[in-house]
Amino acid sequence: MRGRFITLEGIDGAGKSTHAAWLAEAIAARGHRLVATREPGGTPFGEKLRDILLHVPMAHETEALLMFAARREHVVQVIEPALDRGDWVLCDRFTDATYAYQGGGHGVPTAQIAALEAIVHPGLQPDLTLLFDVPLAVSRERLLRSQAGGRSLDKFESEEQAFFARVRTAYLARAHEFARRFRVIDASRPVADVRAELAELVAGW
Template sequence: MAGFFISFEGPDGAGKSTVIQRLVEPLIKATGQEVIVTREPGGSAIAEQIRHIILDVANTEMDDWTEALLFAASRRQHLVEVVEPALAANKIVLCDRFVDSSIAYQGGGHQLGMAKVAALNDFAIQGHYPDLTLYLDVPVEVGLRRVQKLGAGFDRLEGQQLAFHERVRATYQQLLKSQSARMVQVDASQPAATVVATCLDVIQQRYN
């Protein structure tokens, strides 16, 4: 793979989408490479259909392991259809969530177990983790207030109980320790411009 793959993680309302969009232009200028912006769940036609099933608030009876399996299936399709071809074409891939989200949300939030969910997703991605993961950290209450301000309503995962979101954030903190070579924490409670500048600095330091 000639390009490089950067994922962005964080609790709901961390501002990942905003940061990613603002990084595109400076990365193109700095590298001369094409930048692909994508997301999970979703990112391709089939994966987006799975996304709709996962996040639909009407699916109240969905089993937690069914949810985890659907995320892994969506991720596999997205990886082979979008991410790997882009990297092979020497492009930079900026992905809003990847495997760490499943470990945090299903492994920690739903308490299925970090190791079990990690193993499930390793099967799906065949060890193809991002080159760099920027974890945008924000207190749970702050993040959920941001989501509310958007006025679109909560999806099925955003609407979980506060304790669920606290477990998600705690699991991310564990991942930061075990995946320190890949994951870098950024304080996302700062102004968006500051967060973007910090992320760009981390990327530049990592890839010179």
């Protein structure tokens, strides 16, 4: 039986990575073999592109093209083989992030992103997308706090508030458009509360 493809989405600082680790363990504890991965990245080639994408200035279209180039390798080398074996795949960001960041945030037309999506993963969509939603002020505060811990902000994290407002709006619009696949999670709550909601979900798997 084919595995389940679950993606985590949300603006920077929403808590995707925080909850990804816990979710991976919880899914494994339910007896499912799981591949936990992330985008951009997920393959050695993709990780090289990630480094470029997060740090080198480039045209918005270039950014979209590189995201999808990394994604194609990720789909071919990692995601499809895992799902075919029956493994579950938990992916920290996928194509919804390109619609939100390059589309909503940077103004790349949705039709262009859809055309790339059709080349890169025809017929493949997540079975479930968890959208960690937080007001901008909350994610900003978290990012600044993690920065105080010695980490510097990458190219996207350094964007202005208006950029994140557009990204968040684009995410919420996609959640509305693809309501059957998305679950919007109020990630402004304490970690334990968010986790309790996830635990309820996982209990049904």
